[in-house]
Every structure is written in C-alpha cells, then in structure tokens.
Amino acid sequence: MTSIETPRGVAGDAVLAAAAEALRTHIRDIHDFPQPGVVFKDITPLLATPAAFSTVVGALSDTAEQLGATVVAGIEARGFLLAAPVADRIGAGIVPIRKQGKLPGRTVAESYALEYGTATLEIHDDAVGPGDRVLIVDDVLATGGTAAAASNLLRHGGAEVLGLAVLMELTFLAGRDRIPSLAVTALLEI
Ligand SMILES: O=P(O)(O)OC[C@H]1O[C@H](OP(=O)(O)OP(=O)(O)O)[C@H](O)[C@@H]1O
Numbered sequence: 001m002t003s004i005e006t007p008r009g010v011a012g013d014a015v016l017a018a019a020a021e022a023l024r025t026h027i028r029d030i031h032d033f034p035q036p037g038v039v040f041k042d043i044t045p046l047l048a049t050p051a052a053f054s055t056v057v058g059a060l061s062d063t064a065e066q067l068g069a070t071v072v073a074g075i076e077a078r079g080f081l082l083a084a085p086v087a088d089r090i091g092a093g094i095v096p097i098r099k100q101g102k103l104p105g106r107t108v109a110e111s112y113a114l115e116y117g118t119a120t121l122e123i124h125d126d127a128v129g130p131g132d133r134v135l136i137v138d139d140v141l142a143t144g145g146t147a148a149a150a151s152n153l154l155r156h157g158g159a160e161v162l163g164l165a166v167l168m169e170l171t172f173l174a175g176r177d178r179i180p181s182l183a184v185t186a187l188l189e190i
C-alpha cells in the first residue's frame, strides 16, 4: 500500500495559511496531561474565539467540499465540535463515531491504542452504506489509532472513506504511517 501525500490539504493556500495562524495563536500546550510526559494540545481557546474558530471550520469545510463529501464523520468528543459545523456548511450529513456504550442502536465496534491509553469506538451498523462519501474530521492526529479504527468502521459499513481532516498532526508520532490508505489534510503540523 502506498501513502497518499496531501500534506497541505486541498483547500486554497490563503485559507490554509489563515487557519494555521489561527491554530498557532489559539491552541495551548498543557504539560503532563492526562499523564506525565504528554503535551496535551488544548483547543478550548480556539473554541472560545469566534473568528478563529470560523476560520478553521472554513478551511475544513473547503476540504470537505472539494473532496465531494456527502457525510462528515466526527469522532467523540472533540471531533463532534468540528464535524457538525463543517457538515452544516457543506450540506452534508453527520455520522457520530462514539466511545463504547453511548449509541442506542445496534453497533459495530473496534478497539485501538492511542497516545495515552486504549479505547473502543462504535458506529451504528446502519449509519453509512455504499454510495456515502465520508470525510472523517477530528482535532488531532497523533498515533493514528483513532483514525484507523474510525475508517475501518466506516468501510465495514460499505462507505467510501475520502480521507481524514484534522486541525493538528503530531508528526513525531507518525500517525500517517498507520493510515496509509487515507488522504490526510492537517491544518497545522507540529
Ligand atoms: O491518533 P491517536 O493517537 O489515536 O489520537 C488522536 C485522538 O485522541 C484524542 O481523542 P481522545 O480519545 O483523547 O478523546 P476526547 O476527544 O474525548 O478527549 C483526539 O481528539 C483524537 O481523537
């Protein structure tokens, strides 16, 4: 399998530059959270700043629109905050990919490891189907475990997974290597 190289994403250069600047200014580092040695990238200042949030949602939406997404999949919890406004802007549906035990209907599940632990994601077994063109949206790409599990769940349902769009990619964790079949758009590489 070959890696798909889309390091700067598919939105326009000016939009991407503005989004990267908004992220540099409004993401803060919290050291040793949730465990010693982890530098946690906290997006709450971005969420609390309307112009900056609008800029990054615009960049993600341009990416989703240019890829022709009909569905935006958001990963609990922080991915929900981004997937919903993106889907609304481009007129797409939203599919929530949730942590274990939260969805009420019949689900398909996949467990995975992340930078600071393990988790299980679930999707309703009828959430997507053939003909759905899905962009996965999240805040951070770290080890890639979350994105790999999400794309496996969506593909299991028969959807076409167009790629992953994130605010930040922690490049030192080499998450892209874990998801070679996914085109990745990262608004900021750290
Ligand atoms: O690339 P990975 O190593 O898999 O890590 C990335 C994931 O980790 C964080 O979620 P977390 O599970 O902490 O959940 P939260 O959004 O509920 O805080 C982040 O929002 C991504 O979903």
Ligand SMILES: Nc1ncnc2[nH]cnc12
Binding pocket: 038, 039, 040, 041, 042, 114, 115, 116, 140, 142, 143, 170
């Ligand atoms: N360092 C980090 N900061 C925020 N979210 C993350 N998810 C995985 N690693 C993370």
